[in-house]
Amino acid sequence: MNLSGKRVFLTGGARGIGRGISEALLSKGAMVMFCDINPGTGKQTEEELQKQYSSDSVSFIKADVADSQQLKAAFEAAVTKFGAVDIHINNAGILDQRIWERMFAVNAIGTIRGCQIALEHMRRDKGGHGGVIMNVVSMGGLGSSYWFPAYTASKHAVIGFVNSWAESPYQPQHGVRWGCVCPVSVDTEMLNMEENQIYDLSENQKHTATHKVQISDVVDAFMKLVQDENSNGALMEVSRENNGVYCRRQLVYMNNVSPPCFMDNLPFPGQT
């Protein structure tokens, strides 16, 4: 997929992985509108990116993805500005076991609602132009973690939702392809946690120090997936397994869903 001129809406883009993805898309000639709950950082990022690219190509709008009206209004602002949205990216997320219901509202409900809003807009069988819906999930969504059970569950919910749409027999009529990047811990502000935000924090911090990846690793994986026209329903793990490169696995095998494949010919851990 040629990203030049593509119209993108992304959630949680003020900093971290979301900002990294926006910058990579802008560098390929895409136009990006991003929302965030934090207006200060959002505005600052908007200014910096507008200086680097152009004021027409990137803009910020304040929205809380857990609020259905705010999320819908922000997405519609992107449609009004660009004429349509070709690529929708659910990235906003939080990690705090102390407010687990709020975490579900942001990570699971906010993401699923984002998918639904974008799908309605993009579906060819409903007059749309087709498109791509990408999700920044987590390696926690592929397995389990005693450090943060509710966070893990919120990410599993997204994968279940996304793969169910990706394997729909009507997916070709929808003309929308789906993908998830699933990183291990990433070197962002999210790792600066307080006691009780997750269980066993000090043990986790020791573990994270040797396992974390960089934003650029996640962006690299995202860019491969978003540009691959043959990819639908991919869950791309981003981790330091296999000497620091990432591998890609696809868990859905039905008609019209890309076949399983391994990137860089590396086996997925546990497979030979």
Ligand SMILES: NC(=O)C1=CN([C@@H]2O[C@H](COP(=O)(O)OP(=O)(O)OC[C@H]3O[C@@H](n4cnc5c(N)ncnc54)[C@H](O)[C@@H]3O)[C@@H](O)[C@H]2O)C=CC1
């Ligand atoms: N940092 C990590 O170790 C990992 C992060 N992830 C996921 O990546 C995504 C991005 O996380 P990071 O960049 O690391 O975090 P971050 O905390 O650096 O950035 C998240 C951004 O989302 C915004 N945000 C939070 N709640 C929001 C809401 N309700 N509405 C709109 N915007 C909101 C924040 O203001 C912030 O700008 C999240 O979904 C996270 O779960 C996945 C795997 C590992």
Ligand SMILES: CCCCCC(=O)/C=C/C=C\C/C=C\C/C=C\CCCC(=O)O
């Ligand atoms: C395996 C769960 C990864 C979850 C990543 C995530 O979404 C948020 C991470 C936040 C803090 C870091 C916590 C734990 C991850 C640390 C190491 C996991 C190592 C797994 C492995 O590669 O064996």
